[in-house]
Amino acid sequence: MPRLYDLAHCRAGDKGNTSILSVITYDPADYPRLVERLTADAVRAHLKGIVQGEIERYELEHIHALQFVCSNALAGGVTTSLALDAHGKSLSYALLTIEV
Amino acid sequence: MKRTVRIGSGAGFQGDRLDPALVLAERGELDYLGLECLGERTVALAQLRRRKDPSAGYDPLLERRMSRLLPLAKKHGFAVITNMGAANPLAAADAILGIAREERLAIKIAVVTGDDVLGEIRSDAPIIEARGTLADYGEPISANAYLGTAALLPALESGADVVITGRVADPSLFLAPVAFRYGWSLDDFDRLARGTCVGHLLECAGQLTGGYFADPGRKEVANMAWLGFPFADVDGEGNAILGKVEGTGGAITLANTKEQLLYEVTDPFGYVTPDVIADFSRVTLAEAGRDRVAVSGAKGKARPVQLKVSVGYHAGFVGEGEIAYAGPNALARARLAGAIVRERLEGQLGEMRVDLIGSTALHGRAFDASENPYEVRLRIAARAATAEAAAVVGEEVEALYTNGPAGGGGTRKYVHEQIGIVSTLIDRERVRTQVTVREWSPHAATV
Numbered sequence: 198m199p200r201l202y203d204l205a206h207c208r209a210g211d212k213g214n215t216s217i218l219s220v221i222t223y224d225p226a227d228y229p230r231l232v233e234r235l236t237a238d239a240v241r242a243h244l245k246g247i248v249q250g251e252i253e254r255y256e257l258e259h260i261h262a263l264q265f266v267c268s269n270a271l272a273g274g275v276t277t278s279l280a281l282d283a284h285g286k287s288l289s290y291a292l293l294t295i296e297v
Numbered sequence: 298m299k300r301t302v303r304i305g306s307g308a309g310f311q312g313d314r315l316d317p318a319l320v321l322a323e324r325g326e327l328d329y330l331g332l333e334c335l336g337e338r339t340v341a342l343a344q345l346r347r348r349k350d351p352s353a354g355y356d357p358l359l360e361r362r363m364s365r366l367l368p369l370a371k372k373h374g375f376a377v378i379t380n381m382g383a384a385n386p387l388a389a390a391d392a393i394l395g396i397a398r399e400e401r402l403a404i405k406i407a408v409v410t411g412d413d414v415l416g417e418i419r420s421d422a423p424i425i426e427a428r429g430t431l432a433d434y435g436e437p438i439s440a441n442a443y444l445g446t447a448a449l450l451p452a453l454e455s456g457a458d459v460v461i462t463g464r465v466a467d468p469s470l471f472l473a474p475v476a477f478r479y480g481w482s483l484d485d486f487d488r489l490a491r492g493t494c495v496g497h498l499l500e501c502a503g504q505l506t507g508g509y510f511a512d513p514g515r516k517e518v519a520n521m522a523w524l525g526f527p528f529a530d531v532d533g534e535g536n537a538i539l540g541k542v543e544g545t546g547g548a549i550t551l552a553n554t555k556e557q558l559l560y561e562v563t564d565p566f567g568y569v570t571p572d573v574i575a576d577f578s579r580v581t582l583a584e585a586g587r588d589r590v591a592v593s594g595a596k597g598k599a600r601p602v603q604l605k606v607s608v609g610y611h612a613g614f615v616g617e618g619e620i621a622y623a624g625p626n627a628l629a630r631a632r633l634a635g636a637i638v639r640e641r642l643e644g645q646l647g648e649m650r651v652d653l654i655g656s657t658a659l660h661g662r663a664f665d666a667s668e669n670p671y672e673v674r675l676r677i678a679a680r681a682a683t684a685e686a687a688a689v690v691g692e693e694v695e696a697l698y699t700n701g702p703a704g705g706g707g708t709r710k711y712v713h714e715q716i717g718i719v720s721t722l723i724d725r726e727r728v729r730t731q732v733t734v735r736e737w738s739p740h741a742a743t744v
Contacts, residue, residue: 206556212563219559266564274717286509
């Protein structure tokens with residue numbers, strides 16, 4: 198099975214204690230595969246221990262992208278977290294290791 | 298008359314590089330230059346500086362940025378719009394007037410105030426991010442409402458060379474001049490949404506031109522040391538072509554524009570600003586030449602009835618210490634070091650975190666490689682009520698030199714105050730904004 202890293206790129210953003218992971222396919226032909234396999238449940242299982250809250254997935258077929266809005270994912274939130282990467286900037290690359 | 302308005306993005310955060318804005322200013326043929334320099338915590342820190350010194354509290358880099366930008370703005374005839382006023386926009390205007398006097402440049406500055414609502418918020422105000430009210434957090438340091446285009450329009454109408462503000466929604470810094478130039482109604486929500494989309498793409502500056510994007514061998518970006526910052530040519534409908542100055546580093550591609558379109562957007566179908574609720578889900582991006590991407594298709598719904606308020610509060614202190622290990626069994630020695638410090642500090646401090654940098658610090662585990670690195674850096678962080686108590690963390694880590702596992706080197710220790718941020722909402726009517734115009738001219742001056 199290919200890794201997500203082979204099919205898509207990802208950028209992480211943050212709002213408070215919410216991490217927003219944008220997954221964008223390199224090739225639009227791979228978009229249906231991601232819609233089918235990269236479910237919110239799959240992402241939740243993969244990021245177990247990091248994302249403590251709900252994950253909402255948005256489908257953006259115009260740009261062949263999926264947006265994952267992960268609540269309670271930044272160790273209490275950007276401003277008061279003890280984490281080294283308080284913003285979760287590096288979480289994009291944790292997600293890209295998932296097999297799809 | 299040109300068919301489009303060109304607006305550049307000269308900074309994407311408080312500490313951003315200074316030189317890319319100068320390249321835009323000199324060679325960008327700009328109508329406006331926006332600089333977004335005010336993070337959530339930045340304004341609370343600025344408020345603390347203002348309390349110590351009433352003439353302080355604006356962006357610490359303001360003089361460095363503006364002394365170089367102002368002559369270029371006057372030479373090329375573009376206006377600067379920035380939130381570098383932070384917690385003290387009027388004092389920021391004084392500082393800019395000082396620069397103009399020194400350079401003998403005629404200048405008009407429009408200062409937008411009214412975002413500071415510390416006196417207006419109540420401790421029983423509900424928090425957006427969690428259950429509970431403001432009273433559940435520490436003493437508020439700052440409370441700033443996110444202002445929008447409505448607050449900026451009178452400043453632009455004054456014909457100012459510089460519009461200086463405190464807290465303004467980031468995309469509004471870029472939407473406002475476009476709405477002003479085309480005379481858009483503030484109820485024209487589709488146009489406002491399209492302008493907001495452009496502002497959102499521009500607000501992080503280098504993140505649109507290859508910054509926070511490059512991945513060698515996978516997502517190549519050329520000449521990143523000299524990344525160009527972006528501009529947008531926006532037409533009367535709010536459709537735009539993104540671009541950057543010829544010869545600068547980086548690239549504007551469909552791929553990085555898509556990443557930035559979705560960046561930090563918690564609902565792509567309803568992105569909320571003070572101006573509009575924008576739907577980015579049907580945005581169309583198209584290549585329009587080298588380093589040019591066309592953007593269109595955002596839709597808008599009526600602006601929210603309340604404004605978001607960002608409240609800063611004291612959240613205690615954090616102490617940190619680091620020490621490094623390498624070679625055979627490095628990970629086990631780092632773990633032992635962490636256990637030693639944990640045992641010695643048990644019960645003395647608040648929440649404590651032990652990280653193994655190089656192995657599992659960022660994600661708690663290694664996702665696709667061995668957790669056993671050649672070298673590993675131990676990091677310990679803990680909360681404390683005072684700076685003195687927090688300092689013990691670094692002291693304990695440093696003492697591992699002579700009391701800890703073999704081969705520990707390169708210790709560092711830090712103490713910093715934490716400023717927490719929570720958000721609440723305020724009725725628009727309770728936020729009264731004002732524009733103050735300050736001018737100076739070498740001809741009118743007597744000294």
